[in-house]
Amino acid sequence: MKRFGANTANDDVSLKVMPGEIHALLGENGAGKSTLVKILYGALQPNEGEILWKGQPVVIGSPAEARALGIGMVFQHFSLFEALTVAENIALALPKDADRRGLSATIARVSRDYGLPLDPTSRIADLSVGERQRVEIVRCLLQNPQLVIMDEPTSVLTPQEADQLFETLKRLASEGCAILYISHRLEEVRAICHHATIMRRAKVVAETDPTTETVGTLARLMVGNEVDAVTRTKGVPGAPRLTLAGLDMPALGAFGVPLRAIDLEVRAGEIVAIAGVAGNGQSELFDAVSGERTGRDGAVVIDGRPVGHQGVNERRRLGAAFVPEERLGHGAVPALKLSENVVLTRHGTGEGIASGGFTRFGLAGRIVEAVTKRFDVRKGPADPEARALSGGNLQKFVVGREVDRTPGVLVVAQPTWGVDAGAAAVIRQALIDLARSGSAVLVISQDLDEIFEIADRIAVISRGHLSVPKAAEAMTREEIGLLMAGGAEKR
């Protein structure tokens, strides 16, 4: 049991992982999965209860103690030094007295044995996200763990890379290693896990064999009630409202991605989705479309007007609206109230929120109320600071703030990133409804399930190149995967 302040994050949780088992830990955001995992990995101490390791009660005081016991963890966010090589990064993580001679050979052998090809001498900065994850996994395997905890490992992988990872996990399990597998993706849980523990509001609500469940029944266990299915009507696309023509943008910084001759048309009434693995130019594309970075005038056209070298507010005045991927610090200022965050993106739209140089926070407050009502934003006080909202509620607010304007063009990055199923359905429905009302909606997402749920046409971005968009019905996951892996560049 673990309490945080007034909130109990894990309440009387029991979990048993057997050797050779791939055990799924499922739950919405905030259900208490990460807390449980941090306790197992020694980063947090439970207030009550005990941990039995191979039948013996243990106290895991720190991650180092966890590793000494044989518990390894692969984090969702990598902790690698980009300027160092694979072998150097792994050497850094070894215990002080470990023998580092022959490390490169060991890395090469372990990575080959488990189907995780890696060159120990390559620099991290030159590796793809999937390869970086392999480094993390190999680093974990070198400590001969008996339990490996994996936190959403496939969220950054292409479908093909994910398949390769599953082979590795199956191989590990067959050797008697236990795997605790945390994921939001119910399909893959069904495909590879032997057992699933489902958490909801800090408690374990179900234990089940996922292979006997459907995605629908698993989702219901996680959310606690039937998730509203998104209703999708067929739209009739009209005239193009957002056009990108030969959009080029040089890379910003050493690890940025340059955009290369991107062509795209988003028509009234349709949702176009851009799929792709993180770090392939999505944020650069968003900045170029929103006007945070400007370029050649004709490269971006909104409702027939070239706006390529106009700023973000000029584009907003033409009816465009933007929702960036990063909610706190980009889409909203954490320490400012919601009403002030309304002013943030709507002061320059000619709605009278800023008139004569003065800001009208009263008007902004009424917009907060309208958005709160329409999108069911849950908050304590009427006008709290943005950082006081949970991730899902803040996302509803940030999307709602723009949808509330009924923009003619909406560009949204990762609309439901880290948002629970209920909130995700609300947001996706709002995007569909907006498009059907005659707006052009461009969604940049890494979530293929989401893309197939809402998109009319799909394109894939890979290393700054965009594939030719195709109708969603004509696209398969395999095809998208190939495009993600570089196919988008050869066209």
Next chain:
Amino acid sequence: MHLELVKRPEVSRVMMVGSPVLAVGLTVIFAAIVFALQGKDPLAGVYYFFLEPLTSSWSIEQLIVKATPLVIIALGLAVCFLSNNWNIGAEGQLTVGAITGSMLPVLVPEFASPATLPLMVLMGALGGALFAAVPAILKTRFGTNEILTSLMLVYASGLFLDWLVRGPWRDPKGFNFPITIAFNDAAIPSTIPIGPLYLNLSAFVALVLVAVLAVTLGRTLKGFEIRVLGQSPRAGAFAGFSARRMTLFAFMVSGALAGIAGILTVASEIGKLQPVISPGYGFTAIIVAFLGRLNPVGILIAGLVIALSYLGGEAIQTTMQMSSKVATVVQGMLLFFVLACDTLILYRVRLVGRAPKEPARA
């Protein structure tokens, strides 16, 4: 048993007001202890340090004279610090403002009209703003650290003033003293009687500026822009605000205000230029800005408190023969307690018993 700081979910409005009061209370208590350790009567020390300066109209006038430049400069620094620009060179901008503002009475002494003083203030503001633009442009163009460049320019401006008053601007009839000619009457702000007090026009300028800054920061889009860019440059860019233009704006505003403080101080307190014109107002104003929480009304109060601590420091030196270092210690304690008590705005203190660290074993 130990104390634990627990983060509050929201800032505490009570503590926003309570923390400075608590800080002043703690400063008084610890000042008394320091006085006692010096072998002096602690109650008399507290009286002379904190209360005596408020008992005569002359010392209250002195308090306001000292607080005025501190408040004016700190208002400008608040704009800088809120927008995440670190102008440490207000002392230099004050000096340059005093020089450019003095050009009229020193170089054209025969120009004496009601327009003289307003023109001097305007030129002082312009001089300070242009001088502050130097570190701003260096920062936006070349990425230099504005803390270093603005600080180094303080010494450049001080040496330039020294050269002026010893060289080209020296009063030919001044017996070789490094001073300029005395300003004409039109160049000196008048005093206005308010009850028993005779207050300098500068004090009213400061009050007006407090009101203007309070409205600007709280109610205008420009004020919003200042706060957004200071807290989150990325969100600021998303709002269509330019951090580079803000750097220039914030530096020039604070330079202009420091320049105004410079020329007003010279005109009302000294009446001429000399090698040293400020007891470090530009540096002390940094403390005032933070003590006032970068809030214009808070800065007004903080300016008065700091000015009081200066007068109180002089009082315990003259009446109780304590060292000037004791006054510095008390000022340091005041700053320390204010910053420490500010923690209570974001955190609350909880007394916890020894928590069972070991999990219960079944």
